[in-house]
Amino acid sequence: MLIPGEQELALELGCARTTVNRALRELAACGAIDRKRKAGTRVVSQRSQKVSADIPVIRLQVESRQQVYSFELRKQSHCQPPPQVALRMKLSAKDEALFLRTIHFADTRPFAFEERWVNTETVPMIMQADLEQVSANEWLVSQVPLSHGELQLSAIAASKTVARTLKIEDKSPLLKMERLTWLEGKSVTAATIYHVPDHQLRLEF
Amino acid sequence: MLIPGEQELALELGCARTTVNRALRELAACGAIDRKRKAGTRVVSQRSQKVSADIPVIRLQVESRQQVYSFELRKQSHCQPPPQVALRMKLSAKDEALFLRTIHFADTRPFAFEERWVNTETVPMIMQADLEQVSANEWLVSQVPLSHGELQLSAIAASKTVARTLKIEDKSPLLKMERLTWLEGKSVTAATIYHVPDHQLRLEF
DNA sequence: AAGTGGTCTAGACCACTGA
DNA sequence: CAGTGGTCTAGACCACTTT
Numbered sequence: 472m473l474i475p476g477e478q479e480l481a482l483e484l485g486c487a488r489t490t491v492n493r494a495l496r497e498l499a500a501c502g503a504i505d506r507k508r509k510a511g512t513r514v515v516s517q518r519s520q521k522v523s524a525d526i527p528v529i530r531l532q533v534e535s536r537q538q539v540y541s542f543e544l545r546k547q548s549h550c551q552p553p554p555q556v557a558l559r560m561k562l563s564a565k566d567e568a569l570f571l572r573t574i575h576f577a578d579t580r581p582f583a584f585e586e587r588w589v590n591t592e593t594v595p596m597i598m599q600a601d602l603e604q605v606s607a608n609e610w611l612v613s614q615v616p617l618s619h620g621e622l623q624l625s626a627i628a629a630s631k632t633v634a635r636t637l638k639i640e641d642k643s644p645l646l647k648m649e650r651l652t653w654l655e656g657k658s659v660t661a662a663t664i665y666h667v668p669d670h671q672l673r674l675e676f
Numbered sequence: 677m678l679i680p681g682e683q684e685l686a687l688e689l690g691c692a693r694t695t696v697n698r699a700l701r702e703l704a705a706c707g708a709i710d711r712k713r714k715a716g717t718r719v720v721s722q723r724s725q726k727v728s729a730d731i732p733v734i735r736l737q738v739e740s741r742q743q744v745y746s747f748e749l750r751k752q753s754h755c756q757p758p759p760q761v762a763l764r765m766k767l768s769a770k771d772e773a774l775f776l777r778t779i780h781f782a783d784t785r786p787f788a789f790e791e792r793w794v795n796t797e798t799v800p801m802i803m804q805a806d807l808e809q810v811s812a813n814e815w816l817v818s819q820v821p822l823s824h825g826e827l828q829l830s831a832i833a834a835s836k837t838v839a840r841t842l843k844i845e846d847k848s849p850l851l852k853m854e855r856l857t858w859l860e861g862k863s864v865t866a867a868t869i870y871h872v873p874d875h876q877l878r879l880e881f
Numbered sequence: 882a883a884g885t886g887g888t889c890t891a892g893a894c895c896a897c898t899g900a
Numbered sequence: 901c902a903g904t905g906g907t908c909t910a911g912a913c914c915a916c917t918t919t
Contacts, residue, residue: 681903681904681905682904682905683904694907694908697905697906697907700905701905701906711904711905711906712904712905713903713904713905713906714902714903714904714905715903715904715905716903716904716905717904717905
C-alpha cells in the first residue's frame with residue numbers, strides 16, 4: 472500500500488516536511504514501512520516482528536542474578552583453527568588465531584562454557600592483554616569498536632565433555648549460542664557459548 | 677566519559693546543531709552513548725551488544741527453507757487460562773481467553789509445536805477469523821498493530837507429549853520460545869513455541 | 882527527465898532535570 | 901534556575917531510481 476509523498480503529507484498535516492521525514496524515517500527503522508527514492512513509501516504487508524535486545528557480557532548476566540561471577544581460562548593457544556572455523560572467519564588455511572576455552576561461573580557453579588577464536592590479525596592488541604584477569608569476552612567488548620555481527624541460537628544435547636565441564640547430566644539440553652563479529656569486513660572473533668539448562672535469554676521488541 | 681554538548685560540537689565540526697543532534701540521536705539508538713537532559717552525553721562504558729532481528733511468521737521460516745508449509749489446529753477453545761498465564765497476560769482470575777494448540781509442518785514433517793492464548797478483550801475480531809485457514813500467528817501479525825513485546829528463549833528437554841507430537845525422541849533438546857505481546861498496555865497474546873532440534877534462530881547486530 | 886526520499890542549514894522554542 | 905537535549909520550521913540542494 473502506497474502512502475503519499477513527504478511533501479503532500481506535510482501539507483495535509485500542516486507541518487514541515489522535515490518533521491514528516493523524521494517520522495517516516497523512524498517508522499522505516501521499525502520496519503513498518505519501506506521507502507525507496509522515486510518509488511515512494513509503502514506499508515510493509517508481511518510485517519515480521521523486529522526484535523531488538525541487549526545481550527550483556529556474561530559477567531553482567533551473572534551479577535544481575537545477584538550471584539558472584541568468576542571464570543577460569545582452561546586453555547589458551549595460538550594455532551591453526553579447524554577449516555570450518557577458518558572459513559567462517561574468512562581466514563586462509565595457514566593463518567593462525569588465538570584459541571580460548573573458558574568456563575564461566577555463577578557462585579562457584581558452572582554457568583557457561585565458551586570456546587572462542589580471536590583473529591589476531593584484526594586485534595593484535597589482545598596478545599598483550601592479561602586474559603586471566605579480564606575475560607576475552609569483556610576485553611573485546613570494551614576495546615574493540617565492532618561494526619557488525621551475527622548470532623545463532625539453537626538447542627543441543629550436552630556432549631559428554633561439555634556435560635562434565637558444566638557438571639550437568641549427559642545429554643542435558645543446552646542453549647548454544649554462536650557469535651561471529653566483524654570489524655570493517657575483517658572477522659574479529661567467533662565464539663560458541665553453551666549455557667546451562669534453565670538459562671533464559673530475554674529479548675524485547 | 678562525557679562528551680561536549682551539541683552546540684559546542686556543531687561549532688567544532690562546522691555544521692548545524694540539527695546535524696549533530698541527529699548523529700548523536702542515532703548513536704544513542706545504537707546504544708553507544710547515553711544522553712540525559714542537562715546532564716549531557718556520555719559514552720557508554722559497559723557496552724552491551726544490541727541485537728536486532730526479524731522473527732518472521734513460521735510459514736515464512738519454513739518456506740525460506742524451500743519446504744512446503746502447513747499447519748494443523750489441534751485444539752481451539754475459549755476458557756480460563758491457568759493462573760500463571762493469566763498473570764503474565766494481566767488477566768483477572770475469571771477472565772477467559774482463546775486457547776489454540778497448533779502443529780506447524782515443513783513438508784509433512786512436524787516443525788514446531790505451539791500453544792497460544794489470545795486475549796479476546798484486546799482482539800475481539802479474532803473470534804470471527806477462520807483460524808483453520810490462516811494460523812493465529814499470521815492472523816495476529818497481519819491484523820494487530822502491536823506496540824511492544826518480549827521474547828524468552830531457552831533449551832528444554834522434550835516432554836513425552838511434545839516428543840510424540842513432534843515425532844522426535846523423548847527428551848530431545850528443543851528450542852523453547854515464549855512470546856508475549858502488548859498493544860497499548862493490554863496483552864494481546866502469549867505463545868509458547870517448541871522448535872524441533874537443529875532449528876536455528878539467527879539474529880544480527 | 883522528473884519525482885522521490887536523503888540530508889543539511891540556521892534559527893527557534895520548549896521540557897526536562899541536575900546542580 | 902540554568903543548561904542540556906528534544907523537537908519543530910522553512911528552505912535548500914542533492915542522489916537515486918523509476919518511468
